[in-house]
Amino acid sequence: MNFSRTLSEDSIKTHCQNIESDGYSVIKGYVDLSNAAKLNALADDIFITKRGGSLTAAPVGRQKVIANDPIVSNVLYYSEEFLNLVTTGDHLKVYQSFLNDRYYGLIDQSNPNFMLAQCNLRKGATAIDYHIDVRMNFEGPRTWSMQGILALDHRNRYNGGLKVIPGSHCQSGFPSDKTDKSSEIFVDLEPGDMAIFHSTLFHATTPVTEGYDPTWGLLLTYRSWWCKPQYDYVRMLPAEMTDKLTNAQKTLIGFHSLPPSDPEASPSLRTGYA
Ligand SMILES: O=C(O)CCC(=O)C(=O)O
Numbered sequence: 001m002n003f004s005r006t007l008s009e010d011s012i013k014t015h016c017q018n019i020e021s022d023g024y025s026v027i028k029g030y031v032d033l034s035n036a037a038k039l040n041a042l043a044d045d046i047f048i049t050k051r052g053g054s055l056t057a058a059p060v061g062r063q064k065v066i067a068n069d070p071i072v073s074n075v076l077y078y079s080e081e082f083l084n085l086v087t088t089g090d091h092l093k094v095y096q097s098f099l100n101d102r103y104y105g106l107i108d109q110s111n112p113n114f115m116l117a118q119c120n121l122r123k124g125a126t127a128i129d130y131h132i133d134v135r136m137n138f139e140g141p142r143t144w145s146m147q148g149i150l151a152l153d154h155r156n157r158y159n160g161g162l163k164v165i166p167g168s169h170c171q172s173g174f175p176s177d178k179t180d181k182s183s184e185i186f187v188d189l190e191p192g193d194m195a196i197f198h199s200t201l202f203h204a205t206t207p208v209t210e211g212y213d214p215t216w217g218l219l220l221t222y223r224s225w226w227c228k229p230q231y232d233y234v235r236m237l238p239a240e241m242t243d244k245l246t247n248a249q250k251t252l253i254g255f256h257s258l259p260p261s262d263p264e265a266s267p268s269l270r271t272g273y274a
Pocket residue numbers: 122123124128133149160161162203204205217219
């Protein structure tokens with residue numbers, strides 16, 4: 001599969017402005033329909049053939065309700081297509097403008113110095129109540145963690161789609177039963193659309209209406225390099241997969257901020273490409 005996924009400078013700027021003000025933005029048709037259909041079929045194949053349809057370890061907290069949904073955690077482990085999809089493409093330039101550490105120094109700022117934190121497939125069979133995806137939440141539009149949903153099929157208000165409260169990423173609290181939901185927006189996605197949003201944007205997913213089926217979404221979290229990694233992709237992925245990666249891809253999966261186990265190693269946690 002060849003995913004070119006380029007965005008113009010203007011469009012990157014617009015998505016960044018939307019995210020800054022509303023907490024989210026949607027890249028329409030980010031993956032073309034034919035590739036979205038291929039990825040959707042690949043998702044089924046990975047879930048059924050490689051994972052035997054079995055359930056993965058559930059999250060804790062409000063999101064544990066999804067424990068029985070079809071989920072493939074760390075789908076990049078099962079497929080180079082998904083590995084390349086999430087570590088290349090211009091969506092990274094949108095994330096980069098929020099998550100790059102501008103003082104990193106050892107890698108040119110035109111490249112990512114942030115990291116992929118998680119990369120899961122889920123069919124949205126169970127509605128998730130309003131929540132945010134991190135515990136450290138402060139006022140204002142700055143962030144250290146961002147989400148993404150790439151729809152591999154129609155994913156909308158009728159079948160487990162995303163809904164959000166625009167602007168809620170700027171408050172420091174957590175959603176509760178008292179949260180004002182009057183400004184909620186349904187983020188209806190077509191196959192290949194990608195929603196990018198702050199991890200602190202109040203968001204939820206809808207129940208599946210009778211007559212509709214839940215569909216696959218690729219759920220992504222990217223975080224600044226200095227956060228505790230959610231998964232250790234450097235040890236998880238086999239060398240046959242990682243040997244082929246570019247330097248920028250390696251940064252995204254954690255190669256340039258590994259804590260050393262050698263007592264004689266440099267105390268510097270950041271490294272460049274060398
Ligand atoms: O499955 C989805 O569409 C969204 C899941 C979600 O809300 C989350 O990962 O925080």
